[in-house]
Amino acid sequence: MKFFIDTASLAQIKEAQDLGVLDGVTTNPSLMAKEGISGTDAVMKHYVAICEIVDGDVSAEVIGTAYADMIREGENLAALHPRIVVKLPMTRDGVKAIKYFTGKGIKTNCTLVFSAGQAMLAAKAGATYVSPFIGRLDDISTDGVDLIDQIRTIYDNYGFGTEILAASIRHPMHIIQCAEVGADVATCPLSAITALFDHPLTTIGLEKFLADHKKAAQAVKA
Ligand code: E4P
Numbered sequence: 001m002k003f004f005i006d007t008a009s010l011a012q013i014k015e016a017q018d019l020g021v022l023d024g025v026t027t028n029p030s031l032m033a034k035e036g037i038s039g040t041d042a043v044m045k046h047y048v049a050i051c052e053i054v055d056g057d058v059s060a061e062v063i064g065t066a067y068a069d070m071i072r073e074g075e076n077l078a079a080l081h082p083r084i085v086v087k088l089p090m091t092r093d094g095v096k097a098i099k100y101f102t103g104k105g106i107k108t109n110c111t112l113v114f115s116a117g118q119a120m121l122a123a124k125a126g127a128t129y130v131s132p133f134i135g136r137l138d139d140i141s142t143d144g145v146d147l148i149d150q151i152r153t154i155y156d157n158y159g160f161g162t163e164i165l166a167a168s169i170r171h172p173m174h175i176i177q178c179a180e181v182g183a184d185v186a187t188c189p190l191s192a193i194t195a196l197f198d199h200p201l202t203t204i205g206l207e208k209f210l211a212d213h214k215k216a217a218q219a220v221k222a
Helices: 010-019 029-034 040-053 067-080 092-103 116-124 134-139 144-158 172-180 190-195 200-221
Strands: 002-006 024-026 057-061 084-089 108-113 129-132 163-166 185-188
Touching: 002 010, 002 190, 010 040, 010 190, 024 185, 040 057, 040 067, 057 108, 067 084, 067 092, 084 092, 092 108, 092 116, 108 116, 116 129, 116 144, 129 144, 134 144, 134 172, 144 163, 144 172, 172 185, 172 190, 185 190
Parallel strands: 002 024, 002 185, 024 057, 057 084, 084 108, 108 129, 129 163, 163 185
Antiparallel strands: none
């Protein structure tokens, strides 16, 4: 399963890239706003800066909601850098725009997906990625991981090539559960990725190994 980081913070993207396990980045207008990035020029520059840090795909979301605006914006975004994936919302115009970009050989990510039916539409339009938001489903007492499982079954039944990009991940167990049901990608906050490193037995075990090594070295000296 690929690991993407879900942030517009350059510092966090660098940190994740340095860990050696990062496969890409997703952003959205809320994440850009959180970093204080606003205005078309600043947003465009920020996407280029992100692309220069990572080796993998970088999702950049359109703001327009009408088809013509999505096409114009998406083309500008795609021209920024070869790693850019145009992120489009699950709407009628969004799905039409996915079909258009697929025809042009431009990668797309269909965002704001909350049902298997929506995921089928995204796949039929040829989306590179589909982003089911599992945390937001959990927030309304609906099992988000079940949706990933359902989409996996449907895509496998028909050989859809769209990659399932589990989004709105809140914690490390979401990552494990998504891997268990066969998500292709998990896009996560940095904290959820780094939490995977930690286990008390690893800490205790390492302390013991180092203490034993020190004792043995002292015994040789004595
Ligand atoms: C996906 O690409 C979105 O940016 C993201 O995962 C949304 O997560 P949230 O529900 O934590 O805002």
